[in-house]
Amino acid sequence: MRKFFDHISRVSGAVITVHATGVGFDDLAVLETKRGASLAQVIRLEGDEVTLQVFSGTQGVSTVDRVRFLGHPMEVPFSDNLLGRILDGAGRPRDGRVALQDAPIPVGGPSVNPWVRRLPDKMVRTGIPMIDVFNTLVESQKIPIFAPAGEPYNALLGRIGLQAEADVIILGGIGLRHDDYLMFRNLFASRGVKSRTVMVVHTASEPTVEALLVPDLSLAIAEAYARKNKRVLVLLTDMTAFSDALKEVAITMEQIPSNRGYPGDLYSQLAKRYEKAVDLEDAGSITVLAVTTMPGDDVTHPVPDNTGYITEGQFYLRGGRIEPFGSLSRLKQRVNGATRDDHRAIMDGCIQLYSGYLETMEKRSMGFEMSAWDGKLLKYGKLFESRIMDLKVDISLEKALDLCWEILAGCFEPRETGIKRELIAAHWPKVRGA
Amino acid sequence: MNVEDGKLITVFGNLVTAWVSHFAMLNSVAYCERPDGVKLLSEVVRIRGNEVDLQVFEDTRGLRVGCRVHFTREMLSVSLGPGLLGQVFDGLQNPLPQLAKQAGNFLTCGTYIEALPSKRKWHFSPTAAVGAKLSAGETVGIVDEGIFKHHIMIPFQMMGEWTLSQLAKEGEFTTQDEIGMLENRAGVRHPLSLQQKWPVKVPLAIGKERLLPFEPLVTRVRILDTLFPIVKGGTYCIPGPFGAGKTVLQQITSRHAEIDVVVVAACGERAGEVVELLREFPELTDPRTGSSLMERTVIICNTSSMPVAAREASVYTAVTIAEYYRQMALNVLLLADSTSRWAQALRELSGRLEEIPGEEAFPAYLESRIANFYERAGCLKLKDGRVGSVTIGGTVSPAGGSFEEPVTQGTLKVVGAFHGLSRARSDARKFPAIDPLLSWSTYQGIIENSKTATAMALLKKGDEIRQMMAVVGEEGTSTADFVTMLKADLFDSVYLQQNAFEVVDSSSQRERQQTVFDVLLTFIRTPLRVDDKAQARQAIFEAMDLFRHWNHQPFGSDEFAAAMRDVDAFIERQHSVEAMDA
Ligand SMILES: Nc1ncnc2c1ncn2[C@@H]1O[C@H](COP(=O)(O)OP(=O)(O)OP(=O)(O)O)[C@@H](O)[C@H]1O
Numbered sequence A: 001m002r003k004f005f006d007h008i009s010r011v012s013g014a015v016i017t018v019h020a021t022g023v024g025f026d027d028l029a030v031l032e033t034k035r036g037a038s039l040a041q042v043i044r045l046e047g048d049e050v051t052l053q054v055f056s057g058t059q060g061v062s063t064v065d066r067v068r069f070l071g072h073p074m075e076v077p078f079s080d081n082l083l084g085r086i087l088d089g090a091g092r093p094r095d096g097r098v099a100l101q102d103a104p105i106p107v108g109g110p111s112v113n114p115w116v117r118r119l120p121d122k123m124v125r126t127g128i129p130m131i132d133v134f135n136t137l138v139e140s141q142k143i144p145i146f147a148p149a150g151e152p153y154n155a156l157l158g159r160i161g162l163q164a165e166a167d168v169i170i171l172g173g174i175g176l177r178h179d180d181y182l183m184f185r186n187l188f189a190s191r192g193v194k195s196r197t198v199m200v201v202h203t204a205s206e207p208t209v210e211a212l213l214v215p216d217l218s219l220a221i222a223e224a225y226a227r228k229n230k231r232v233l234v235l236l237t238d239m240t241a242f243s244d245a246l247k248e249v250a251i252t253m254e255q256i257p258s259n260r261g262y263p264g265d266l267y268s269q270l271a272k273r274y275e276k277a278v279d280l281e282d283a284g285s286i287t288v289l290a291v292t293t294m295p296g297d298d299v300t301h302p303v304p305d306n307t308g309y310i311t312e313g314q315f316y317l318r319g320g321r322i323e324p325f326g327s328l329s330r331l332k333q334r335v336n337g338a339t340r341d342d343h344r345a346i347m348d349g350c351i352q353l354y355s356g357y358l359e360t361m362e363k364r365s366m367g368f369e370m371s372a373w374d375g376k377l378l379k380y381g382k383l384f385e386s387r388i389m390d391l392k393v394d395i396s397l398e399k400a401l402d403l404c405w406e407i408l409a410g411c412f413e414p415r416e417t418g419i420k421r422e423l424i425a426a427h428w429p430k431v432r433g434a
Numbered sequence B: 001m002n003v004e005d006g007k008l009i010t011v012f013g014n015l016v017t018a019w020v021s022h023f024a025m026l027n028s029v030a031y032c033e034r035p036d037g038v039k040l041l042s043e044v045v046r047i048r049g050n051e052v053d054l055q056v057f058e059d060t061r062g063l064r065v066g067c068r069v070h071f072t073r074e075m076l077s078v079s080l081g082p083g084l085l086g087q088v089f090d091g092l093q094n095p096l097p098q099l100a101k102q103a104g105n106f107l108t109c110g111t112y113i114e115a116l117p118s119k120r121k122w123h124f125s126p127t128a129a130v131g132a133k134l135s136a137g138e139t140v141g142i143v144d145e146g147i148f149k150h151h152i153m154i155p156f157q158m159m160g161e162w163t164l165s166q167l168a169k170e171g172e173f174t175t176q177d178e179i180g181m182l183e184n185r186a187g188v189r190h191p192l193s194l195q196q197k198w199p200v201k202v203p204l205a206i207g208k209e210r211l212l213p214f215e216p217l218v219t220r221v222r223i224l225d226t227l228f229p230i231v232k233g234g235t236y237c238i239p240g241p242f243g244a245g246k247t248v249l250q251q252i253t254s255r256h257a258e259i260d261v262v263v264v265a266a267c268g269e270r271a272g273e274v275v276e277l278l279r280e281f282p283e284l285t286d287p288r289t290g291s292s293l294m295e296r297t298v299i300i301c302n303t304s305s306m307p308v309a310a311r312e313a314s315v316y317t318a319v320t321i322a323e324y325y326r327q328m329a330l331n332v333l334l335l336a337d338s339t340s341r342w343a344q345a346l347r348e349l350s351g352r353l354e355e356i357p358g359e360e361a362f363p364a365y366l367e368s369r370i371a372n373f374y375e376r377a378g379c380l381k382l383k384d385g386r387v388g389s390v391t392i393g394g395t396v397s398p399a400g401g402s403f404e405e406p407v408t409q410g411t412l413k414v415v416g417a418f419h420g421l422s423r424a425r426s427d428a429r430k431f432p433a434i435d436p437l438l439s440w441s442t443y444q445g446i447i448e449n450s451k452t453a454t455a456m457a458l459l460k461k462g463d464e465i466r467q468m469m470a471v472v473g474e475e476g477t478s479t480a481d482f483v484t485m486l487k488a489d490l491f492d493s494v495y496l497q498q499n500a501f502e503v504v505d506s507s508s509q510r511e512r513q514q515t516v517f518d519v520l521l522t523f524i525r526t527p528l529r530v531d532d533k534a535q536a537r538q539a540i541f542e543a544m545d546l547f548r549h550w551n552h553q554p555f556g557s558d559e560f561a562a563a564m565r566d567v568d569a570f571i572e573r574q575h576s577v578e579a580m581d582a
């Protein structure tokens, strides 16, 4: 397969068309231009016209540049030597070290047969009470952090990555700001977790289309580790940037957009990636924690909307806190029955009271009278926000549950909490806290 | 073999075009052969001269221009016969457990497996007499399939009248064995076996006539059976934003519905949700039959990461299997989650075909496709006079949660009941999050309309008062209005809401609903004995507690009776003194 084709008939957006034969759909090619070589992928075959998306963009491409087809779809060399490495969106080293020479694994392979999936049943501890107590993260879950611009979502993602008990952590950076890239790199280097981390990073300054491969590369590597019995945590940020790259290619291909310019297959494209999260009956697992920034803080925007339909819940990050309403871990009931006997009761009780607090706040802002009950709720809400909801809080699930009891006891009479009598008897603090 | 060959000339995602010399048939099955010899199942979707467009039901990675395409003269079909119940298929009726056995953890392209177990022997008892004149759909014998008498019928595709010239005696047969012979006047002979095929996109309804559906289908979900009922042979839809509870509602329906057979079509949704069914159903017993729930269930599973074209086929596979059991005079419930994913598959294909798009890029024929699908539901009087039914309930996942979108709107035009889920209710953890002020049903349920009208009026009034109160505050609301609002809250909270994860409360049978509803009606009509709002709140809290406690006692138990007496006593106490307000 050393054949070159140099009849480029069309260059538009990140897409070129070249005359060639014997090319497979989805195959990779190398486009050689004066600026250097760039990876490209076949996205359409029409007679002898082959349309490719060029990952590093088409600036400066001329009709006499050459295309060499590799005869296979995207793949990435894989072995344990990958740990500690940093790749770019095309799978090349971006850490200045030599490229891996190990046997490659295919990227973007088929999905797991639903029949061989295990029912998820292991909690992933994060040290964040709003997750551990109220919306427990579960091994093999796929869950995004929904955040408007400006929220500290990458810091949160990094923190969960470090604290979660995973054998391998894979960071997929899509359209990452360079500062955030450095933040992640330092974070994973400094805490000695480097030996179990792989980073696949595309930064905002790089060609948009190169972002397209990051989730697939990250998940292919994750899958390879999961097959080797590893518990893998994949962090993807930002999937909105990924969707925007899809949009860009779709528009160049003159596809009719379905909603605000996004292609009609956005759901399928996102699902294909998120559904890689899995707990295998006879091997390891993949947990996917992603960031989806919400343009205009609008959850009905096509990207968060389609994501919500795919993932197993979502964490809403707003005002530097994980919102108790709107946030949902759909798998929590699979694990929170077996943690501690008071876990579910605290989870429901504290949130109901907090919602009472919000109602009271609203009444107060309307200028309505405050009752004694309102007074209790106000006190409780403030304490709950500062001691539990604040993202700075970093304590174990058990400590967090104890703290919740302490706050409740500092504000209410036992029966006002609506919690079952037996649990009150077992857990209500003897000395009043707070 | 009836096979013609063509050559690929274009590949674009899952849409490919082949060049053929003469023969092509719309909706026929073809196989695109990859250079490595793997053959990918495809379906003809458009013919333009010698150019034939096909949708490929697999990943098209690796296909090339010039690859061979093998055409058949068959339409995409499913196998029908004993052994369907309890199975888990992909959208093209490949059994997933066997696929896993053959291909391992991952779904590999080009592996197709016979849907019905071919080695298993079934006990066949003939019921027709040799020499009998029969036509399509008439029964020649019976096979025991778990809890059902599975009818072996004259193949549905056989036109005209046939004479049964041979029929096997009672005995054990596989689906491959010949069990009889048909002959027509022209002397054409046709062998019979336990199985037959039917093209999925053609409705299967062979009988005397379609009947108007009227018999309530009891789902044991109170808000449905009481306020927005469905009937055997009817249709309904469940639109709602993500996380509002569509899947959970369908799952509890698939468990508790009082129906013979349930076909679950997991169409383009999460694989994990299907795994829950797969692992849990075999462990659950159906209280009505004492057997495992799996014995009345067929699962069609084409989840979101599986090929999109197969997703489009999966709902048809599911409805055809449902129709097949209807031909045996059974009542079948088809639950499709989510029809929006199927519509999106249509949209993806239509986009690649470069058809002129309609709203939100959906094809112009979206509405008629939706209508045709739901029209396959219905009550059918069979040739022997017995009646079977297919009920279809589909979820809709509207973009942005807004019901003003093509799939929801197209569905609302054709269904008999609408169970709209609201974000506000699911956020408030009021499950099932069906909005009672938005939803409707055109069917008659298990409780008379005159009674349900009272409840609906209360809910409306309660909502008005609450909206008013948001403006004028509690101070500005009369105690009478306040009480009405609290009563509406109570009705919502103890009757309309039902926790899917509570053992007793999640399933409420017909008699139980009728009993509880009558008591609630009395409660609603009884003026409360209170002087002010604080007392009203206290009284309602007390009543709520009593009703909730009652909800958690098994129907017919002593505890149930005791809890009912407590509620009655509460109501009695209100009567014992002159009412304070109207
Ligand atoms: N009847 C119910 N009782 C208790 N909890 C429920 C009920 N219905 C839904 N829930 C809760 O809501 C969550 C989401 O429900 P579900 O998965 O059915 O949503 P959905 O509408 O199917 O969402 P999507 O469109 O994303 O698939 C569940 O995980 C569960 O926690």
Ligand SMILES: [Mg+2]
Residues within 6 Å of the ligand: B246, B247, B248, B269, B337
């Ligand atoms: Mg769902």
